[in-house]
Amino acid sequence: MNIKDAKEEIRRTLRAYTAPEGYRIPRVRQRPILLIGPPGIGKTAIVEQVAEECQAGFVSYTMTHHTRQSAIGLPFLKEKDYEGKHFSITEYTMSEIIASIYQYMEDSGHKTGILFIDEINCVSETLTPVMLQFLQNKTFGNHPVPEGWLIVAAGNPPEYNQSVREFDIVTMDRVKYMEIEAELSVWQDYARRANIHPAVSSYLALHPEHFYCMESNADGKHFVTARGWEDLSCILYSYESLKEPVTELLFGEYLRKEAIARSFSLYYRWYEKEKKDPRLADFLTGKLTDPSLKESLSNAPLEERFAAASLIASFLKNRFESWSEKKEELLKYRELFSDWHRQESGLSDFLKKRLESLVIRRKNALISIPDALWEQKLLEGLEDFALSLPQETQEENVRSFYAEKRAAFQKTEETLAESVRLACSLLEPDNFADPPYLYLITELSKNPLSASFLGSHLVEAYLNASSGLLVSDREAALKKAVRELSPNSL
Structure with missing residues (x-):
């Protein structure tokens, strides 16, 4: 199980x-x-x-x-009478x-x-x-x-x-x-939700046999666990944000099998190399059209291409999260303006009442703190906008305001769809079973936000890659291809 x-x-x-x-x-x-x-x-x-x-x-x-x-609790003596005789018996206090x-x-x-x-x-x-x-x-x-x-x-x-x-x-x-x-595929689903470091998740897709290891020999106990990978992910995020150097010693502190720690250390260096290359982000945002990046990746070692696929997936994940936030914001604007339209009051008075209602909902725990803070920021921002509008043109200005927000959101969607197309084209191989390419397509298919976007937006490059295989088939092909193409270093 x-x-x-x-x-x-x-x-x-x-x-x-x-x-x-x-x-x-x-x-x-x-x-x-x-x-x-x-x-x-x-x-x-x-x-x-x-x-x-x-x-x-x-x-x-x-x-x-x-x-x-x-x-079980501590013993104490209790006096009891049985058949006319007096006894001291042992009972116990309640267990802690x-x-x-x-x-x-x-x-x-x-x-x-x-x-x-x-x-x-x-x-x-x-x-x-x-x-x-x-x-x-x-x-x-x-x-x-x-x-x-x-x-x-x-x-x-x-x-x-x-x-x-x-x-x-x-x-x-x-x-x-x-x-x-221990089952890697189950942990990978968890890793997507828990935002496990992309270097960790992509390395384990490349080396699934390194996910869990427990050995004992003359040199002692050697082990690698799911907990170790997750804790390593946390410290990597922290060191990177603090600009602290990530040395080879760090990996051995969490991965207690030397060969696996050394293997991940080498992979992480490929990841760092690709991360420092500005061409990757420029290509995905459409700023770079030079084909040299694709040529260099196609000739790169498997580990480097996998590291690039990991960074591309991470880049797109951030873009999908931004898209989701903007979508929620647009829906909130529409809800607010629809409610206001049904009421016979000025926009400023309406927003004031919504803020008062928000205070009551937050006090009674009817809304989470993050959602309350997000809604408060949105309402207060609209208050400044409402104060600048003449009463007689409020409805017209609100319609224009919402139309601008909607147009900006549609532009975000177009840009995101183009980034997905560029990402697929950058890693697109001659052989469909190329592990880095399969990793990227699998991540796009399994991430709930990207799956939601791609389910309602036509991105031909992604559809061509995913139409031939179900997600489970892609995972099986990925594991098979990795075993064939990646030498076992242990």
């Missing part, structure tokens, strides 16, 4: 366990979920995402940081973990949620029976996990952690077991 399928199954399980009466699975049949998979593939992240997307609570504990006492759920419910108002227990199979010998009891009975000590809370536990397979303790069949027969594997 890949991480995407696991996330969807957790979402379904949460819904089934917290459904209204008549649809809900009986509590006795509500098995805890046990996620087993290699480190760094996003097990914790998907559980948090499910809780957030389902508007459920989320409480997380890493069991390697806990003792038996914090898990269970207490934290009740506290979370009180603080947040969430009555349902997910209790996430990480590294559940790496606990000490004294804590192992407690974990078995927890998975079998959904209790810590004498106190059950509150109703409406889904238990999700995660651990690593034994080959990744020497302290792993395997669960017995009795326990395994009481959990919903999910074995997760």
Whole structure:
């Protein structure tokens, strides 16, 4: 199972366990979920995402940081009488973990949620029976996990952690077991949404075999994980924005296999080289018509052409984001002017009331802070425009204002379509299965904004490239072509 399928199954399980009466699975049949998979593939992240997307609570504990006492509670003596005889018996205070759920419910108002227990199979010998009891009975000590809370536990397979303790069949027969594997195609979908550094995403398209690696030999442990790639992406963005030098040592700090770190270092130098070449941006904006750029790229090594494809995809991604923002702005103008047209008031008075309404919506959390700030900026900008208009010509001037905005937006669309055409022509190969070209077409097809634009705007060069293959076919061809054309350096 890949991480995407696991996330969807957790979402379904949460819904089934917290459904209204008549649809809900009986509590006795509500098995805890046990996620087993290699480190760094996003097990914790998907559980948090499910809780957030389902508007459920989320409480997380890493069991390697806990003792038996914090898990089941502290013992205390209680006096009891049985059959006329007096006894002192041992009871336990509420577990810290269970207490934290009740506290979370009180603080947040969430009555349902997910209790996430990480590294559940790496606990000490004294804590192992407690974990078995927890998975079998959904209790810590004498106190059950509150109703409406889904238990999700995660651990690593034994080959990744020497302290792993395997669960017995009795326990395994009481959990919903999910074995997760690292899968690059799923991570690439995530990488597009998370804005992973283009050098990282394009390198992994060129070297998919380097996405995840876990080895042990006489020299020690050597590993590369999805978490490592994402963290490397973050530090690259930061260093580049701060103008800090990116040295070869940086890659080895995140990619803990020397051969892969060295390979990515070489690729990143190609990426830097292409990034510093002003001809690429000039060509895509139509400022450069000299065919020498295409000739030099067609004769360049595979890694350099892939780096260029990555930069082109990144350039177009920024343009599509700008196009989307301008589209939303134009739609907002149209909505505002339509509302104003239906009211018998001056434009200034109308905008003043909209700003007052915005304050109320923001105060009552009916609009997000970024959307509120964006709308406030737009309204305040229109206020200055409205004050400059004579009352008797307001409607005519508003129509002219909107027409200018619409004309500017149409020009943006024409320019963007031309940039896509130029990008496709720059990398267009004699052989359709050329990996850099396939990478660019795949990125254009999979990015939601570019797919939306290209679905409603005819760009013949893109249509010619994409008409022959579905996205899945292009990905398969890309992987096959990379294996044939790119030598394995490890």
